[in-house]
Amino acid sequence: MASLTLRAAALAAIALVRVGVRATTIELPPCLDPFQPFIYSGCYADTGNPHALSLRSQLDQQDMTIEKCVSVCKGNGFRYAGLEYYGVCYCGNTVNGQQIDEEQCNYPCTGNSSQVCGGTDIISVYQDPTFLPVDEVTVADYDHLGCWTDDSEYGRALAYPQDQLDGSTLTTEKCLQACRDGGYPFAGTEFGGK
Known part of the structure:
Protein backbone atom coordinates (compact mmCIF):
# COMPACT_ATOMS: atom_id res chain seq x y z
CA MET A 1 0.00 0.00 0.00
CA ALA A 2 2.87 2.39 0.81
CA SER A 3 4.29 1.71 -2.67
CA LEU A 4 0.95 2.60 -4.26
CA THR A 5 0.75 5.81 -2.21
CA LEU A 6 4.30 6.83 -3.23
CA ARG A 7 3.54 6.10 -6.89
CA ALA A 8 0.35 8.22 -6.74
CA ALA A 9 2.26 11.07 -5.07
CA ALA A 10 4.95 10.89 -7.76
CA LEU A 11 2.35 11.03 -10.54
CA ALA A 12 0.66 14.01 -8.88
CA ALA A 13 4.02 15.80 -8.63
CA ILE A 14 4.75 15.13 -12.31
CA ALA A 15 1.31 16.46 -13.24
CA LEU A 16 2.00 19.65 -11.28
CA VAL A 17 5.37 20.11 -12.95
CA ARG A 18 3.82 19.79 -16.42
CA VAL A 19 1.21 22.41 -15.60
CA GLY A 20 3.95 24.87 -14.62
CA VAL A 21 5.97 24.52 -17.82
CA ARG A 22 5.82 27.46 -20.22
CA ALA A 23 7.71 28.79 -23.17
CA THR A 24 10.56 31.18 -22.39
CA THR A 25 9.93 33.27 -25.50
CA ILE A 26 6.60 34.63 -26.67
CA GLU A 27 6.83 36.59 -29.89
CA LEU A 28 5.77 40.20 -29.46
CA PRO A 29 3.89 42.06 -32.21
CA PRO A 30 5.73 43.93 -34.96
CA CYS A 31 7.05 47.41 -34.24
CA LEU A 32 4.40 49.89 -35.41
CA ASP A 33 6.33 53.06 -34.55
CA PRO A 34 8.57 54.59 -37.22
CA PHE A 35 12.15 53.34 -36.85
CA GLN A 36 15.42 53.65 -38.71
CA PRO A 37 15.35 51.14 -41.61
CA PHE A 38 17.53 48.04 -41.33
CA ASP A 128 19.40 47.28 -37.31
CA PRO A 129 21.84 50.21 -37.66
CA THR A 130 20.92 51.56 -34.22
CA PHE A 131 22.92 48.75 -32.56
CA LEU A 132 26.63 49.24 -32.07
CA PRO A 133 28.68 46.65 -33.98
CA VAL A 134 29.38 43.71 -31.62
CA ASP A 135 33.15 44.13 -31.88
CA GLU A 136 32.83 47.72 -30.62
CA VAL A 137 30.68 46.87 -27.57
CA THR A 138 32.42 46.35 -24.25
CA VAL A 139 31.10 45.17 -20.91
CA ALA A 140 31.45 48.78 -19.72
CA ASP A 141 28.84 49.82 -22.33
CA TYR A 142 26.09 48.01 -20.39
CA ASP A 143 24.14 50.21 -17.96
CA HIS A 144 22.35 48.96 -14.84
CA LEU A 145 18.59 49.25 -15.40
CA GLY A 146 17.37 48.11 -12.00
CA CYS A 147 15.60 45.08 -10.62
CA TRP A 148 12.90 43.45 -12.78
CA THR A 149 10.40 40.65 -12.21
CA ASP A 150 10.84 37.44 -14.17
CA ASP A 151 7.33 36.09 -13.59
CA SER A 152 5.04 37.10 -16.44
CA GLU A 153 2.34 35.54 -18.57
CA TYR A 154 4.38 36.77 -21.55
CA GLY A 155 7.43 34.60 -20.81
CA ARG A 156 10.80 35.30 -19.24
CA ALA A 157 12.15 38.84 -18.92
CA LEU A 158 15.26 37.68 -20.81
CA ALA A 159 14.51 34.66 -22.94
CA TYR A 160 17.93 33.25 -23.85
CA PRO A 161 19.74 31.63 -20.91
CA GLN A 162 23.51 31.42 -21.11
CA ASP A 163 23.67 27.75 -20.10
CA GLN A 164 27.35 27.51 -20.99
CA LEU A 165 28.20 29.47 -17.82
CA ASP A 166 28.86 27.71 -14.51
CA GLY A 167 26.31 29.03 -12.02
CA SER A 168 28.53 28.23 -9.04
CA THR A 169 31.22 30.68 -10.22
CA LEU A 170 29.01 33.18 -12.04
CA THR A 171 29.72 36.88 -11.68
CA THR A 172 27.94 39.86 -13.19
CA GLU A 173 30.98 40.45 -15.41
CA LYS A 174 30.91 36.85 -16.75
CA CYS A 175 27.21 37.18 -17.52
CA LEU A 176 27.73 40.51 -19.27
CA GLN A 177 30.62 39.10 -21.31
CA ALA A 178 28.59 36.04 -22.42
CA CYS A 179 25.65 38.23 -23.44
CA ARG A 180 27.96 40.68 -25.20
CA ASP A 181 29.60 37.81 -27.11
CA GLY A 182 26.15 36.59 -28.14
CA GLY A 183 25.18 40.04 -29.38
CA TYR A 184 22.44 40.53 -26.78
CA PRO A 185 21.63 44.12 -25.81
CA PHE A 186 20.43 43.09 -22.33
CA ALA A 187 21.85 40.82 -19.63
CA GLY A 188 20.64 39.82 -16.21
CA THR A 189 21.26 37.39 -13.36
CA GLU A 190 18.89 35.79 -10.88
CA PHE A 191 18.77 33.12 -8.17
CA GLY A 192 22.33 33.95 -7.14
CA GLY A 193 23.93 32.33 -10.17
CA LYS A 194 21.75 31.87 -13.27
Whole structure:
Protein backbone atom coordinates (compact mmCIF):
# COMPACT_ATOMS: atom_id res chain seq x y z
CA MET A 1 0.00 0.00 0.00
CA ALA A 2 2.87 2.39 0.81
CA SER A 3 4.29 1.71 -2.67
CA LEU A 4 0.95 2.60 -4.26
CA THR A 5 0.75 5.81 -2.21
CA LEU A 6 4.30 6.83 -3.23
CA ARG A 7 3.54 6.10 -6.89
CA ALA A 8 0.35 8.22 -6.74
CA ALA A 9 2.26 11.07 -5.07
CA ALA A 10 4.95 10.89 -7.76
CA LEU A 11 2.35 11.03 -10.54
CA ALA A 12 0.66 14.01 -8.88
CA ALA A 13 4.02 15.80 -8.63
CA ILE A 14 4.75 15.13 -12.31
CA ALA A 15 1.31 16.46 -13.24
CA LEU A 16 2.00 19.65 -11.28
CA VAL A 17 5.37 20.11 -12.95
CA ARG A 18 3.82 19.79 -16.42
CA VAL A 19 1.21 22.41 -15.60
CA GLY A 20 3.95 24.87 -14.62
CA VAL A 21 5.97 24.52 -17.82
CA ARG A 22 5.82 27.46 -20.22
CA ALA A 23 7.71 28.79 -23.17
CA THR A 24 10.56 31.18 -22.39
CA THR A 25 9.93 33.27 -25.50
CA ILE A 26 6.60 34.63 -26.67
CA GLU A 27 6.83 36.59 -29.89
CA LEU A 28 5.77 40.20 -29.46
CA PRO A 29 3.89 42.06 -32.21
CA PRO A 30 5.73 43.93 -34.96
CA CYS A 31 7.05 47.41 -34.24
CA LEU A 32 4.40 49.89 -35.41
CA ASP A 33 6.33 53.06 -34.55
CA PRO A 34 8.57 54.59 -37.22
CA PHE A 35 12.15 53.34 -36.85
CA GLN A 36 15.42 53.65 -38.71
CA PRO A 37 15.35 51.14 -41.61
CA PHE A 38 17.53 48.04 -41.33
CA ILE A 39 20.42 47.84 -43.79
CA TYR A 40 21.24 44.83 -45.94
CA SER A 41 24.10 42.77 -44.48
CA GLY A 42 24.44 40.00 -47.05
CA CYS A 43 23.54 36.50 -48.13
CA TYR A 44 24.34 33.70 -45.63
CA ALA A 45 24.21 29.91 -45.53
CA ASP A 46 21.63 28.55 -43.09
CA THR A 47 22.62 24.90 -42.93
CA GLY A 48 23.97 24.67 -39.39
CA ASN A 49 22.50 23.82 -36.07
CA PRO A 50 21.64 26.34 -34.67
CA HIS A 51 20.09 28.27 -37.55
CA ALA A 52 21.82 31.38 -38.84
CA LEU A 53 19.32 33.44 -36.80
CA SER A 54 17.85 32.11 -33.56
CA LEU A 55 14.10 32.91 -33.68
CA ARG A 56 11.74 31.77 -36.43
CA SER A 57 8.89 34.25 -36.56
CA GLN A 58 5.28 33.12 -36.58
CA LEU A 59 4.42 35.67 -39.29
CA ASP A 60 2.50 34.34 -42.31
CA GLN A 61 5.20 33.37 -44.79
CA GLN A 62 2.66 33.35 -47.65
CA ASP A 63 2.51 37.17 -47.68
CA MET A 64 6.02 38.14 -46.57
CA THR A 65 7.97 41.29 -47.33
CA ILE A 66 11.28 42.60 -46.04
CA GLU A 67 9.42 45.35 -44.17
CA LYS A 68 7.16 42.88 -42.34
CA CYS A 69 10.05 40.69 -41.22
CA VAL A 70 12.19 43.65 -40.16
CA SER A 71 9.32 45.16 -38.16
CA VAL A 72 8.72 41.96 -36.16
CA CYS A 73 12.45 41.63 -35.43
CA LYS A 74 12.60 45.30 -34.37
CA GLY A 75 9.51 44.87 -32.19
CA ASN A 76 11.16 41.94 -30.44
CA GLY A 77 14.47 43.76 -29.88
CA PHE A 78 16.66 41.80 -32.28
CA ARG A 79 19.74 43.13 -34.07
CA TYR A 80 19.20 41.09 -37.27
CA ALA A 81 16.28 40.10 -39.49
CA GLY A 82 16.54 37.48 -42.20
CA LEU A 83 14.37 35.94 -44.88
CA GLU A 84 14.72 32.62 -46.62
CA TYR A 85 12.75 30.26 -48.85
CA TYR A 86 10.37 32.87 -50.34
CA GLY A 87 9.37 34.38 -47.00
CA VAL A 88 10.29 32.51 -43.82
CA CYS A 89 11.27 35.27 -41.38
CA TYR A 90 14.00 34.82 -38.76
CA CYS A 91 15.38 37.18 -36.11
CA GLY A 92 18.57 37.03 -34.06
CA ASN A 93 21.30 38.90 -32.26
CA THR A 94 24.17 37.17 -34.05
CA VAL A 95 24.47 35.54 -37.47
CA ASN A 96 25.61 31.92 -37.16
CA GLY A 97 26.26 31.24 -40.82
CA GLN A 98 28.92 31.74 -43.43
CA GLN A 99 28.50 34.65 -45.83
CA ILE A 100 28.10 33.40 -49.40
CA ASP A 101 27.87 34.86 -52.93
CA GLU A 102 25.00 37.31 -53.41
CA GLU A 103 23.58 35.51 -56.46
CA GLN A 104 22.63 32.57 -54.22
CA CYS A 105 19.98 34.75 -52.56
CA ASN A 106 17.53 34.76 -55.45
CA TYR A 107 14.03 33.65 -54.33
CA PRO A 108 11.35 36.35 -54.64
CA CYS A 109 9.40 37.24 -51.50
CA THR A 110 5.80 36.01 -51.44
CA GLY A 111 4.42 39.44 -50.47
CA ASN A 112 6.52 41.46 -52.94
CA SER A 113 8.11 39.63 -55.86
CA SER A 114 10.51 42.53 -56.49
CA GLN A 115 12.21 41.77 -53.14
CA VAL A 116 14.62 38.88 -52.47
CA CYS A 117 13.92 36.37 -49.69
CA GLY A 118 17.04 34.17 -49.65
CA GLY A 119 16.86 30.64 -51.05
CA THR A 120 16.73 27.05 -49.84
CA ASP A 121 18.82 27.01 -46.64
CA ILE A 122 20.08 30.45 -47.67
CA ILE A 123 19.08 33.62 -45.83
CA SER A 124 19.09 37.30 -46.80
CA VAL A 125 20.15 39.19 -43.66
CA TYR A 126 19.37 42.77 -42.60
CA GLN A 127 20.86 44.64 -39.62
CA ASP A 128 19.40 47.28 -37.31
CA PRO A 129 21.84 50.21 -37.66
CA THR A 130 20.92 51.56 -34.22
CA PHE A 131 22.92 48.75 -32.56
CA LEU A 132 26.63 49.24 -32.07
CA PRO A 133 28.68 46.65 -33.98
CA VAL A 134 29.38 43.71 -31.62
CA ASP A 135 33.15 44.13 -31.88
CA GLU A 136 32.83 47.72 -30.62
CA VAL A 137 30.68 46.87 -27.57
CA THR A 138 32.42 46.35 -24.25
CA VAL A 139 31.10 45.17 -20.91
CA ALA A 140 31.45 48.78 -19.72
CA ASP A 141 28.84 49.82 -22.33
CA TYR A 142 26.09 48.01 -20.39
CA ASP A 143 24.14 50.21 -17.96
CA HIS A 144 22.35 48.96 -14.84
CA LEU A 145 18.59 49.25 -15.40
CA GLY A 146 17.37 48.11 -12.00
CA CYS A 147 15.60 45.08 -10.62
CA TRP A 148 12.90 43.45 -12.78
CA THR A 149 10.40 40.65 -12.21
CA ASP A 150 10.84 37.44 -14.17
CA ASP A 151 7.33 36.09 -13.59
CA SER A 152 5.04 37.10 -16.44
CA GLU A 153 2.34 35.54 -18.57
CA TYR A 154 4.38 36.77 -21.55
CA GLY A 155 7.43 34.60 -20.81
CA ARG A 156 10.80 35.30 -19.24
CA ALA A 157 12.15 38.84 -18.92
CA LEU A 158 15.26 37.68 -20.81
CA ALA A 159 14.51 34.66 -22.94
CA TYR A 160 17.93 33.25 -23.85
CA PRO A 161 19.74 31.63 -20.91
CA GLN A 162 23.51 31.42 -21.11
CA ASP A 163 23.67 27.75 -20.10
CA GLN A 164 27.35 27.51 -20.99
CA LEU A 165 28.20 29.47 -17.82
CA ASP A 166 28.86 27.71 -14.51
CA GLY A 167 26.31 29.03 -12.02
CA SER A 168 28.53 28.23 -9.04
CA THR A 169 31.22 30.68 -10.22
CA LEU A 170 29.01 33.18 -12.04
CA THR A 171 29.72 36.88 -11.68
CA THR A 172 27.94 39.86 -13.19
CA GLU A 173 30.98 40.45 -15.41
CA LYS A 174 30.91 36.85 -16.75
CA CYS A 175 27.21 37.18 -17.52
CA LEU A 176 27.73 40.51 -19.27
CA GLN A 177 30.62 39.10 -21.31
CA ALA A 178 28.59 36.04 -22.42
CA CYS A 179 25.65 38.23 -23.44
CA ARG A 180 27.96 40.68 -25.20
CA ASP A 181 29.60 37.81 -27.11
CA GLY A 182 26.15 36.59 -28.14
CA GLY A 183 25.18 40.04 -29.38
CA TYR A 184 22.44 40.53 -26.78
CA PRO A 185 21.63 44.12 -25.81
CA PHE A 186 20.43 43.09 -22.33
CA ALA A 187 21.85 40.82 -19.63
CA GLY A 188 20.64 39.82 -16.21
CA THR A 189 21.26 37.39 -13.36
CA GLU A 190 18.89 35.79 -10.88
CA PHE A 191 18.77 33.12 -8.17
CA GLY A 192 22.33 33.95 -7.14
CA GLY A 193 23.93 32.33 -10.17
CA LYS A 194 21.75 31.87 -13.27
